[in-house]
Amino acid sequence: MVKTPKESLTTITDIVLPGESNPLNNLFGGELLARMDRACSIAAQRHSRRIVVTASVNHVAFNKAVPVGSVITIEAKVSRAFKSSMEIYVDVWIEDIESQERTKANEGIYTFVAVDTTGMPVQVPKVLPETDLEKERFEGALRRKQLSLILSGKMDPKDATELKALFGN
Numbered sequence: 001m002v003k004t005p006k007e008s009l010t011t012i013t014d015i016v017l018p019g020e021s022n023p024l025n026n027l028f029g030g031e032l033l034a035r036m037d038r039a040c041s042i043a044a045q046r047h048s049r050r051i052v053v054t055a056s057v058n059h060v061a062f063n064k065a066v067p068v069g070s071v072i073t074i075e076a077k078v079s080r081a082f083k084s085s086m087e088i089y090v091d092v093w094i095e096d097i098e099s100q101e102r103t104k105a106n107e108g109i110y111t112f113v114a115v116d117t118t119g120m121p122v123q124v125p126k127v128l129p130e131t132d133l134e135k136e137r138f139e140g141a142l143r144r145k146q147l148s149l150i151l152s153g154k155m156d157p158k159d160a161t162e163l164k165a166l167f168g169n
């Protein structure tokens, strides 16, 4: 079975309240991570229609502070699926309420694994990317998976063929 990233698209719009801020009155990083994790979890469930667990946070870039009172929109989509694991890209946007303009604040890449009721990994549908951005994210997903497995001690770097190809080996 094959599904498009669009089929897993998950959009959550919410406001940043004072209790969720750091001493500079910007959104606390851990709070944002939790919101991103929730959006990614729903995207992974929509793709797999199974129970899913977070296996790894592969990358997060806090590029722009998010002030208290901001209206933020979190968009998550499955970019590639392997056997039981799925890479999810999540983008965070701040909305200017007056102009309605959206500014990209942060992004992250999560890995979720679909499991059965005993926690054992189960197979998920493949992904068919459609847009240029979806194709670019799909292409890079295997080397990001290999990097994540190396960093977590689950893969020997010499077996990371896709990652090594980046450096011409």
Ligand SMILES: CC(C)(COP(=O)(O)OP(=O)(O)OC[C@H]1O[C@@H](n2cnc3c(N)ncnc32)[C@H](O)[C@@H]1OP(=O)(O)O)[C@@H](O)C(=O)NCCC(=O)NCCS
Residues within 6 Å of the ligand: 053, 054, 055, 056, 081, 082, 083, 084, 085, 086, 111, 113, 115, 119, 121, 145, 148, 149, 152, 154
């Ligand atoms: C995630 C989990 C199911 C993986 O179990 P496992 O015994 O390592 O199973 P496997 O080795 O078969 O790995 C399953 C898949 O996860 C992938 N995976 C495991 N760790 C990974 C990591 N750090 N980065 C990327 N992918 C990872 C494997 O490559 C494999 O992918 P594939 O089936 O698509 O090829 C297991 O570690 C787990 O349940 N962890 C706890 C999850 C959790 O509770 N999360 C919430 C945090 S509080």
